[in-house]
Amino acid sequence: MTKRILVFRELSDEQLASLRQDFSVDYLPDTQSADEPAFIEALSQAHGLVGSSLMITPELLDQAPNLEAIASISVGYDNYPVDELTRRGILLCNTPDVLTETTADTGFLLIMCTARRAIELAELIKQGNWTSNIGRNLFGTDVHGKTLGMIGLGRIGAAIARRGALGFGMNILYTKASPKPELERELGARRLEMDELLAEADIVCVTVPLTAETEKLFGAREFSRMKPGAIFVNIGRGKVVDEAAMIQALEDGTLHAAGLDVFEQEPLPAGSPLSSMKNVVALPHIGSATHETRNAMAQRAVDNIRLALDGKRPLSPVNDQILLERN
Numbered sequence: 001m002t003k004r005i006l007v008f009r010e011l012s013d014e015q016l017a018s019l020r021q022d023f024s025v026d027y028l029p030d031t032q033s034a035d036e037p038a039f040i041e042a043l044s045q046a047h048g049l050v051g052s053s054l055m056i057t058p059e060l061l062d063q064a065p066n067l068e069a070i071a072s073i074s075v076g077y078d079n080y081p082v083d084e085l086t087r088r089g090i091l092l093c094n095t096p097d098v099l100t101e102t103t104a105d106t107g108f109l110l111i112m113c114t115a116r117r118a119i120e121l122a123e124l125i126k127q128g129n130w131t132s133n134i135g136r137n138l139f140g141t142d143v144h145g146k147t148l149g150m151i152g153l154g155r156i157g158a159a160i161a162r163r164g165a166l167g168f169g170m171n172i173l174y175t176k177a178s179p180k181p182e183l184e185r186e187l188g189a190r191r192l193e194m195d196e197l198l199a200e201a202d203i204v205c206v207t208v209p210l211t212a213e214t215e216k217l218f219g220a221r222e223f224s225r226m227k228p229g230a231i232f233v234n235i236g237r238g239k240v241v242d243e244a245a246m247i248q249a250l251e252d253g254t255l256h257a258a259g260l261d262v263f264e265q266e267p268l269p270a271g272s273p274l275s276s277m278k279n280v281v282a283l284p285h286i287g288s289a290t291h292e293t294r295n296a297m298a299q300r301a302v303d304n305i306r307l308a309l310d311g312k313r314p315l316s317p318v319n320d321q322i323l324l325e326r327n
């Protein structure tokens with residue numbers, strides 16, 4: 001029997017053709033919500049799913065009696081009910097590593113743009129308002145030589161810290177990660193308690209995944225413990241931060257500026273104060289959004305789903321206890 005795959009994000013022609021050689025493929029790359037009838041119809045037949053960003057609920061899984069594997073085109077998997085997938089024997093795969101450096105570039109872009117007020121000052125020119133020399137009121141702050149506090153020091157966190165330490169001579173602090181002796185040697189990184197890090201860091205950068213433990217990890221209390229003039233960057237997930245508390249901290253000056261690629265609700269709702277605050281650089285979740293990296297992520301997902309549906313070990317399984325139980 002030919003297995004069916006529902007692909008709900010764009011793949012290259014070559015990737016799609018390679019899947020079509022061996023599987024029956026339903027291709028719905030423009031799916032915006034898992035409620036769409038065409039998606040539900042294809043889901044009811046699917047043995048495999050390939051896509052990203054849809055909230056997959058247990059109720060939705062009830063409508064997928066044949067489902068064996070999901071290949072997410074993302075490294076984060078907070079939109080999947082992992083325990084429920086495992087209970088049902090459905091293998092979940094993600095795309096670690098291939099997006100690490102690109103996402104770290106975006107993290108550093110946020111650090112640079114926020115500290116040097118690059119977007120705000122570029123707008124000055126676009127709006128025809130560069131009429132005299134820039135004065136102190138528009139100066140930024142240095143990045144080189146400053147202290148970078150990493151919340152999470154996994155793949156992406158380490159890649160950002162490396163840019164900071166080796167490229168910009170920054171001091172690296174970290175918390176919310178197990179000890180990393182190699183990075184401590186390579187980068188001179190120091191592991192501190194959260195409050196100690198907040199008191200020392202000039203720039204705080206969030207790279208932890210969204211989990212039950214990290215949800216609203218950052219709130220009014222944490223912002224109030226940051227150094228005056230410090231900058232906050234979030235490249236992890238929006239819900240790790242209490243967004244209302246962050247807006248309040250930005251408004252009352254507790255927090256100097258923020259660089260954000262992720263938000264509590266995405267797309268950012270029209271009218272969110274974050275879309276118009278001068279001391280905020282907000283990007284539309286573009287951490288990994290380059291041609292090269294999105295293609296590599298899609299290829300990883302294609303490879304993962306093929307291996308999983310062939311009964312082999314995928315390249316990057318999330319709930320690989322299923323594979324152990326099978327053997």
Ligand SMILES: NC(=O)C1=CN([C@@H]2O[C@H](COP(=O)(O)OP(=O)(O)OC[C@H]3O[C@@H](n4cnc5c(N)ncnc54)[C@H](OP(=O)(O)O)[C@@H]3O)[C@@H](O)[C@H]2O)C=CC1
Nearest residue numbers: 076152153154155156176177178208209213235236287288
């Ligand atoms: N903005 C964007 O476009 C993108 C955002 N992301 C986000 O970045 C996150 C991190 O990716 P990546 O660096 O590859 O992941 P890793 O798993 O390599 O790193 C996660 C880091 O967070 C730490 N951590 C702290 N608390 C927890 C917890 N409760 N559960 C799990 N980890 C915890 C880990 O600690 P330890 O070192 O002890 O394991 C680790 O240092 C993704 O999950 C995703 O949410 C990813 C890609 C693009």
Ligand SMILES: O=CC(=O)O
Nearest residue numbers: 073074075076288
């Ligand atoms: O947010 C992106 C991801 O890959 O996770």
